[in-house]
Amino acid sequence: MGRTFRTSRRVCLGDMDATGRVRLDAVARFLQDAAVDDVDETGWGAPDHLWVLRSIRVDVVRPFLEDRAVELETWCSSMAAIAAGRRWSVSGDRGGAIEVESVWIHLGPDARPARLDGFGVYAESTRGRHSSTRLELPSPPGSRRVAWPLRLSDLDLAGHVNNAAYWQAIEMRQSLAGPDLRQPYRALLDYRHPIDLGETVELVEDAIFGRLDVAFLVGDVVKAVARVEPLG
Numbered sequence: 001m002g003r004t005f006r007t008s009r010r011v012c013l014g015d016m017d018a019t020g021r022v023r024l025d026a027v028a029r030f031l032q033d034a035a036v037d038d039v040d041e042t043g044w045g046a047p048d049h050l051w052v053l054r055s056i057r058v059d060v061v062r063p064f065l066e067d068r069a070v071e072l073e074t075w076c077s078s079m080a081a082i083a084a085g086r087r088w089s090v091s092g093d094r095g096g097a098i099e100v101e102s103v104w105i106h107l108g109p110d111a112r113p114a115r116l117d118g119f120g121v122y123a124e125s126t127r128g129r130h131s132s133t134r135l136e137l138p139s140p141p142g143s144r145r146v147a148w149p150l151r152l153s154d155l156d157l158a159g160h161v162n163n164a165a166y167w168q169a170i171e172m173r174q175s176l177a178g179p180d181l182r183q184p185y186r187a188l189l190d191y192r193h194p195i196d197l198g199e200t201v202e203l204v205e206d207a208i209f210g211r212l213d214v215a216f217l218v219g220d221v222v223k224a225v226a227r228v229e230p231l232g
Contacts, residue, residue: 002125004075005038011068011092022064022096023171024187028164031088031100034072042121046157049114050107053163054083054133058187059099059231065182067092076122078129082106082113084122085131103131111158135190137225140206140213146173148201148216160194170214170226173205178212184231193223 015026039045064070071091078085083105090098108114148169156162166189170178179185195201195216201223204215211229215222 002075002123002127003042003121004073004125005034005041006071006073007034007037008069008071009033011064011070017171019182020066021182022067022070022092023167024058024181025164025167025171027058027064027090027098028167030070030072030090031074031102032163034074034088035086038074044119044122048109050109050111050158051104052107053191054103054105055135055190056100056102056163056188060181060185060187061097061099061231062092062095062184063182064092064094064096064098066094067096069093070096075125076119077101077126078103078131079116079119079123079126080131080133081115083131083133084116084119085126085129103133105133135192135225137188137190137213137227139215139222139225140204142204142206142213142215145202145204145217148203150195150197150199150201152197155197158194160196163191166191166216166224166226169203169216170212170228173203173214174212174228178207178228179210179230181228185228186231187226187228189224189226191224193221195223 009030074088077087088100154161154165199218202217206213214226216224
């Protein structure tokens with residue numbers, strides 16, 4: 001079967017929107033914390049091993065509308081020379097259910113891509129599945145740009161905008177043009193380049209048939225692309 005890590009989190013006031021729905025950025029923090037706890041326990045965490053998120057797919061099968069506690073289960077789902085896939089199953093105490101697939105790039109202590117040698121504690125659960133680091137989302141064709149100011153609290157230990165912070169922008173934009181997040185939906189995010197404090201970030205979006213595409217731009221460089229659409 002391979003290694004599986006389980007943990008739980010309480011849903012706090014700052015994790016919810018005005019209706020009580022657990023926001024995407026809160027879910028991203030739960031996922032991130034569970035992953036860090038897992039690799040710290042096995043010795044595959046910092047400072048000897050660093051992990052950079054390449055892409056993530058979040059399937060909100062049943063939105064967390066009234067859930068106030070969540071159970072998370074996570075495991076390694078695939079491998080490549082310098083990358084690994086991670087899955088999570090997240091269940092709420094009031095019936096919420098989320099399934100997540102992601103790909104992470106493995107870095108050594110020098111913050112350079114490093115081969116995954118001796119990954120046996122995680123390799124068994126992959127069952128030979130191969131991780132792909134190819135990015136799937138195209139940049140949206142929209143031309144109107146909206147400023148997205150950065151805050152010191154958006155940064156992580158590496159000095160870049162934290163993975164979860166991107167979802168705050170998605171929450172902000174979907175309320176204007178995206179799908180109803182109180183219904184089942186899929187959210188995807190491709191991370192192309194890190195965003196640093198001091199950079200001027202703008203959002204370019206395209207909304208059609210209930211789907212929202214958002215690109216994070218610094219000048220003419222696309223740093224990340226997200227998509228939110230109804231599930232199924």
